[in-house]
Amino acid sequence: xxxxxxxxxxxxxxxxxxxxGVAGAVDLGLERNLRGYNIPDGGGWYTLGVxxxxxxAYFSVASLTDTTAGRHAALVPAAGAWFGVASxxxxxxxxxxxxxxxxxxxxxxxxxxxxxxxxxxRRARLGADVxx
Numbered sequence: 099x100x101x102x103x104x105x106x107x108x109x110x111x112x113x114x115x116x117x118x119g120v121a122g123a124v125d126l127g128l129e130r131n132l133r134g135y136n137i138p139d140g141g142g143w144y145t146l147g148v149x150x151x152x153x154x155a156y157f158s159v160a161s162l163t164d165t166t167a168g169r170h171a172a173l174v175p176a177a178g179a180w181f182g183v184a185s186x187x188x189x190x191x192x193x194x195x196x197x198x199x200x201x202x203x204x205x206x207x208x209x210x211x212x213x214x215x216x217x218x219x220r221r222a223r224l225g226a227d228v229x230x
Contacts, residue, residue, distance in 0.1 A: 102162070106174060109158035112151045113178020117202055119147030121186035124198040151178075172213035179206025 122144030128135040137145050155175065162171040179202050186199040 105158050105161055109155055109162065109174035110177045112153075112155035112158060113175045114151070114181040115147040115178075116151030116155055117178050117182020118185045119144040119149075119151060120202065121182050121189055121195075121198065122147065124186060124194055125189040127194075172210045176206045176209050179203065179209070182206075 122141060123137050126138055126141045126144065129138045155178065159171050159174050162174070182202045183199045183206065186195050186202065189195060
C-alpha cells in the first residue's frame with residue numbers, strides 16, 4: 099500500500115511538472131529556427147519540466163495499472179493537468195493563456211471519463227454486471 103502511495107505522489111508531481119512546462123512554453127511562446135520550433139532562451143526549466151515530467155509520469159502511471167489503484171490511474175494526470183491550468187492562468191491572462199488553459203482542462207477532464215468508459219465496456223464484454 100505504501101509503495102502505491104509513493105507512486106501516486108510521484109506521478110502527480112511529474113504530471114504537474116509536465117503541464118507546468120507546457121504552461122511555461124505557452125507563456126514564452128515558440129520561436130522558429132532551422133529545424134522547426136523551439137522554446138526561446140530562458141525556457142530551459144520549462145523544457146526540462148516537459149521532458150522529465152513526461153518520462154517520470156509515464157512510468158509512474160504505467161506502474162499503477164497492475165495494482166489495486168489501476169482503475170484510478172487516470173486521476174494522476176488529471177490532477178497534474180489542473181495544476182497546469184492554474185499555472186498557465188497565473189503566468190498570464192492573454193488569449194493564448196486562456197486557450198491553453200482550456201485545452202489542458204479539457205484533457206484533464208476527459209482522461210478519467212475515457213478510462214471509466216473503457217473499463218465499463220471491458221466489464222460488459224466479460225459479462226460482469228454493469229450498473230446503469
